[in-house]
Amino acid sequence: MATYNSFASLNDAIVDCRRCSRLVDFRESVARKKRKQFESWDYWGRPVPGYGETTASLLLTGLAPAAHGGNRTGRVFTGDKSADFLVRCLHEVGIANQPNSDALDDGLILNNAYMTPVLKCVPPQDKPKPEELRNCASYLSAELTLLSNVTCILALGKIAFDACLRFFRGQFNFLMKDYPFGHGNQFVLENGMILVGSYHPSPRNVNTGRLTQKMMVELLNHVKGLSR
Numbered sequence: 001m002a003t004y005n006s007f008a009s010l011n012d013a014i015v016d017c018r019r020c021s022r023l024v025d026f027r028e029s030v031a032r033k034k035r036k037q038f039e040s041w042d043y044w045g046r047p048v049p050g051y052g053e054t055t056a057s058l059l060l061t062g063l064a065p066a067a068h069g070g071n072r073t074g075r076v077f078t079g080d081k082s083a084d085f086l087v088r089c090l091h092e093v094g095i096a097n098q099p100n101s102d103a104l105d106d107g108l109i110l111n112n113a114y115m116t117p118v119l120k121c122v123p124p125q126d127k128p129k130p131e132e133l134r135n136c137a138s139y140l141s142a143e144l145t146l147l148s149n150v151t152c153i154l155a156l157g158k159i160a161f162d163a164c165l166r167f168f169r170g171q172f173n174f175l176m177k178d179y180p181f182g183h184g185n186q187f188v189l190e191n192g193m194i195l196v197g198s199y200h201p202s203p204r205n206v207n208t209g210r211l212t213q214k215m216m217v218e219l220l221n222h223v224k225g226l227s228r
């Protein structure tokens, strides 16, 4: 497995990656076809690396870039409904400097936080195959190694939560079933790292009321306190 001594070299490798042929085809076909409202955009159409402060103590992980969000704009949680909700909440608790995340040049700055998708390419129907998650795990692993100040991870959704657990299972001996995903479920791992689960801020969860702004803000305030 390749090793990376800087985020610059890691992110260069990520954006050039073509390891998963199904995802390469999909991300590029979305970028070619575009959504009507974004016809004037030159879609990114490549893997999407992480974003934020590389010295942060809080890491937020999500599943993957959205087809017309990160896959269009080139930045994680940018330009889609999940991003609108999440960044509004991040701003409310002081982790983001502004309530919107629309484009690379929108001025978004994260305070003591870094966010990254565990799968760097958008999968069809937001459903990755196990081998695609395995392929991309090396990048998450490199990020977690370089993010040496992280003390708390907030995993947005079960896939992101389990991907983090799999990384730590490579270092410590534990059973995945002993760390069940749930909104607000919190575990302290053997190295002292705190892993917290959150429902994903997807329109499906937000529109059905499964995840409200109040719930998200409360959890973000909680993890902000844990990662000081």
Ligand code: SF4
Pocket (backbone or CB within 6 Å): 014, 017, 018, 019, 020, 021, 023, 024, 047, 119, 120, 121, 132, 135, 136
């Ligand atoms: S999902 Fe990850 S491993 Fe697969 S092509 Fe994209 S960046 Fe590469």
